[in-house]
Each structure stands twice: as C-alpha cells, then as structure tokens.
Amino acid sequence: MNITVSEEAAQWYKEELDLTEGDAIQFFVRYGGSGGLQPGLSLGMKIETPYEPVVETNVEGILFFVEKADEWYFDTYSLKITYDESLEEAAIGYE
Numbered sequence: 001m002n003i004t005v006s007e008e009a010a011q012w013y014k015e016e017l018d019l020t021e022g023d024a025i026q027f028f029v030r031y032g033g034s035g036g037l038q039p040g041l042s043l044g045m046k047i048e049t050p051y052e053p054v055v056e057t058n059v060e061g062i063l064f065f066v067e068k069a070d071e072w073y074f075d076t077y078s079l080k081i082t083y084d085e086s087l088e089e090a091a092i093g094y095e
Contacts, residue, residue, distance in 0.1 A: 001078055002078040003027075003055045003080075003081075005064045010064070012083055013025060013090060017047060021061030021062070022063075023062055024047065024063040025047060025048075025062060025063070025065070027043055027044070027064070027065070027079060028066070029044070030043070037074065037075065052069070053065040054066055054068040077094040078094065081093075
C-alpha cells in the first residue's frame with residue numbers, strides 16, 4: 001500500500017481546512033457512504049495526530065496518513081489523492 005497526494009490537492013486541503021505546516025490529515029474507514037472499496041464502507045478524513053501510521057506522505061508541509069488499524073480496507077490498493085479542476089476539490093482514487 002502507498003499514499004500519494006498531488007501538490008494541488010494538498011493546497012486545497014490547506015485552504016479548505018485552514019491547515020498550517022505541521023498539521024496532519026488521517027484517512028480512515030467509516031461505515032456507510034459511497035464510492036468505497038468495500039461494500040457498505042467509505043473513506044473519511046480528519047485532522048489528527050498519527051498514532052501508528054502504516055503509510056504516510058508529507059506534501060506542502062501537511063502529513064497525510066493511514067493508520068495500521070485501517071490497512072485491511074485497502075487490500076492490494078494504494079490511495080491516490082488528486083485535485084479535480086472541474087469540481088474544484090480534492091478527489092480520492094485507488095490504484
């Protein structure tokens with residue numbers, strides 16, 4: 001598993017969530033929602049301090065990570081966060 005975040009997406013998170021350098025965003029499994037990898041589950045995000053990250057990347061001074069407890073959700077996939085210009089927001093994808 002890997003996590004990639006484009007610079008444009010990181011900048012979007014910084015602006016939308018009023019983040020400053022050194023802040024961290026956790027992607028985690030949540031019940032419900034749509035567009036997830038596993039039926040009935042989807043990916044959530046929150047500003048959080050890492051506890052036991054299984055994968056992380058630092059882009060634009062922001063740490064993006066997934067905790068070990070949520071690794072099972074991704075199976076053999078990696079998380080890819082890009083910026084969707086047509087929607088003017090971050091887009092979550094899997095590869």
